[in-house]
Amino acid sequence: MRLGAFVNDATVRSVFYQAVTFVCVVGLIWYLVSNTITNMAQRGMSAGFDFLDVSAGFNIAFTLIPYREGDSYFRVFQVGIANTLLVAVIGAVFASILGLVMGLARLSTNWLIRTLARWYIEILRNTPLLLQIIAWYFGVFNLLPLPRASIDLGGVMYLNNRGAYFPAPVAQEGFALTLLALVAAVAGAVVLHIWAKRRLRDTGRAFPSGLAGAALILLLPLLVFLASGAPLAWDWPALRGFNFRGGFSVPPAFCALIVALSIYTSCFIAEIVRAGIQSVSHGQTEAARALGVKPSRTMRFIILPQAMRVIIPPLISQYLNLTKNSSLAIAIGFPDLVSVWMNTSLNQSGRAIPIVAMTMGFYCAVSLGVSFVLNLYNRRILLRER
Structure with a gap:
């Protein structure tokens, strides 16, 4: 009876099944790793990370951090990370601002503003992002004038088909x-x-x-x-010969990528903002109006703080999607992590497993970091039941 009671105990069975599952998962991982290492050894291939100190031997067109052609593969990895994070941060800022504006426009009482915002969202969010990136790159930034006929924006910024130049x-x-x-x-x-x-x-x-x-x-x-x-x-950038020299410049691929990512992601953020605001009871607005609170202060101090509880969880997913979607930069030649690491470095070194593992580790670390920070904020603004 005691043995039967022990076997039939729900807690015992739960622990037993979890232990069996854990052993099976570890065994499967061990089998896959050992089998991969054996097969690679038979073909004279290495899965180690010793290649990271070897000179990469290729140039990178755009770098946020210093890089020379003779630097190591590990430096290439760092350059790819810096470029990817730059695109993700700038894209997230612009997408958030544009998404907030378009989300509020969707709720406007003005028919024209509301309709334009609706068509903006419906058209752009239902068009493939890759197509938008290619359209902005080849259809807009590549069609800008040559450097000698650059668009002069007040002597502070110059635009041409080779990029944008700033002091x-x-x-x-x-x-x-x-x-x-x-x-x-x-x-x-x-x-x-x-x-x-x-x-x-x-x-x-x-x-x-x-x-x-x-x-x-x-x-x-x-x-x-x-x-x-x-x-x-x-x-200050100045035209010398066939191109500008001096100042700071960004290539057309970077401009096209930022514009496409910001616009595409802003469509989803706009719908998130609209849904979050509409989730707040209309009685809140009526009560504020009855107390004589201005509409702008009603939105800022009453509606938006409550709407943020609904907005933050899906907003996390959009920031993560934007970061991962930046990998589409390879289609227009921008040197992000996937382009310089998963493409050029992998083809040169042949170290597929460590390169893929490092790339996956970076994206996982960024995703978990963003989720952790925004979830902390989300927990702070949650309603507490007493």
Whole structure:
């Protein structure tokens, strides 16, 4: 009886089945890894990471961090990561801003604005992203004029079929003080915003923390910059020969990728924003109107804070999709991680397994990191039942 009761115990069976499943999974992984290593050894191939110190021997057209042709494969991996993160961060910022605007436009009482926003979303989100990237690259940025006929945007920016050119800042001695002032100003703006929220909650009196924080972030570094003798020079792009020299430039592939990713992702973010706002009871708006609250303050302080509880979870998925969709840059030759690492480096070195494993590890790390940060914020804004 005791043995029968032990066998029939739900907890015992649960532990037993989990243990069996764990052993089976570990055994399967061990079999696949050992079998792969054996087969590669028979063909004279290596699955190790010793190739990372070998010189790559190829050039990369666009690099965010310093890179020379003779640098190692590991440096190529770092360049690919930096370029991919650059695209992901800039794309996420632009997509969020554009998605918020279009989401609010979808709820506008103006028929024209509402209809234009609807068609913007419906057309672009139902068109393949790869097609949009190719269209922007070959149909827009590759058709810009030659460098000698570049589009001059106030002498600050130049556009041509070889990219966009901007003046590059060159820090002088003493510029570190301005950077420290900027960090202190940002920290002060955050503290001011927290204090304003507590003041509003405790007394009901609002304080323009956004405007005050922006003024602090702009004025404090500017005053320190001027007091330290303006230790900053500018390297201006200038047409020399057949192209521009100096300054900072980005290739057409980068511009096309950013525009396509931002627009495509903004369509989904717009629908997320619209659904989040509509999830808030209309009684909240009516109550605010009855109390004489301005529509702009109603949206900022009443509707959006409640809507964020609905917006954040699907927004995480869109940021992750944008990061992974940046791998489509290989179609137009932008040197992201997939292009320089999974394509060029893999073809040269033949180390498929370590290269694929490192690429998968990077995307997993980014996805888990973004999910962790946004889930922390999501837990903070969840309603707590008492």
